[in-house]
Amino acid sequence: QQQVKQSPQSLIVQKGGISIINCAYENTAFDYFPWYQQFPGKGPALLIAIRPDVSEKKEGRFTISFNKSAKQFSLHIMDSQPGDSATYFCAAIPSGGSYIPTFGRGTSLIVHP
Amino acid sequence: DSGVTQTPKHLITATGQRVTLRCSPRSGDLSVYWYQQSLDQGLQFLIQYYNGEERAKGNILERFSAQQFPDLHSELNLSSLELGDSALYFCASSPQGDTQYFGPGTRLTVL
Numbered sequence: 001q002q003q004v005k006q007s008p009q010s011l012i013v014q015k016g017g018i019s020i021i022n023c024a025y026e027n028t029a030f031d032y033f034p035w036y037q038q039f040p041g042k043g044p045a046l047l048i049a050i051r052p053d054v055s056e057k058k059e060g061r062f063t064i065s066f067n068k069s070a071k072q073f074s075l076h077i078m079d080s081q082p083g084d085s086a087t088y089f090c091a092a093i094p095s096g097g098s099y100i101p102t103f104g105r106g107t108s109l110i111v112h113p
Numbered sequence: 114d115s116g117v118t119q120t121p122k123h124l125i126t127a128t129g130q131r132v133t134l135r136c137s138p139r140s141g142d143l144s145v146y147w148y149q150q151s152l153d154q155g156l157q158f159l160i161q162y163y164n165g166e167e168r169a170k171g172n173i174l175e176r177f178s179a180q181q182f183p184d185l186h187s188e189l190n191l192s193s194l195e196l197g198d199s200a201l202y203f204c205a206s207s208p209q210g211d212t213q214y215f216g217p218g219t220r221l222t223v224l
Binding site: 031032034036041042043044045046049089093097098099100101103104105106 | 205
């Protein structure tokens with residue numbers, strides 16, 4: 001049972017455009033929502049994360065929008081660059097306990113020059 | 114560079130064999146997590162250790178086992194290997210709570 005649904009599976013964007021990746025979750029016990037960026041042959045790297053007490057968090061060109069009532073969150077990459085081409089994973093982590101994340105299936109982003 | 118190291122980077126072996134993957138967490142991190150990443154299953158949590166003790170188990174097969182040593186490095190043992198075990202294996206470490214730092218992974222190929 002997939003508890004975090006991520007879409008789209010793949011995304012092609014022109015340089016300078018906006019990339020948008022969406023995730024939806026079901027478990028209301030999730031309390032922390034990180035996004036990871038993974039380049040081929042590398043491990044996932046934490047990109048940006050948000051907690052449900054805020055609706056938006058921005059770090060440089062990367063923004064997370066969070067809708068608690070809809071149980072959805074999304075990653076926006078402004079002014080997308082070819083160097084942003086990677087696979088992006090959203091995750092949801094419950095509060096307390098062992099903090100075991102549930103990952104989305106990933107989105108392969110290609111930014112054309 | 115996350116500060117988490119994994120060895121070996123690549124491993125090619127035959128079905129039925131046993132291998133050991135090693136992970137050294139970031140300095141000071143007490144938690145180590147192991148994940149399997151395959152094309153059809155995505156990132157799957159296998160097992161977590163905290164300061165030498167098993168903390169949580171995920172979708173880890175009985176043929177797989179892990180441990181965390183007093184110096185906090187961890188090993189994942191995979192035995193009776195099958196073709197379907199071919200995947201990327203990542204470990205991640207965490208100082209506490211929710212932020213995890215992933216290593217570069219070990220690519221296992223079972224022939």
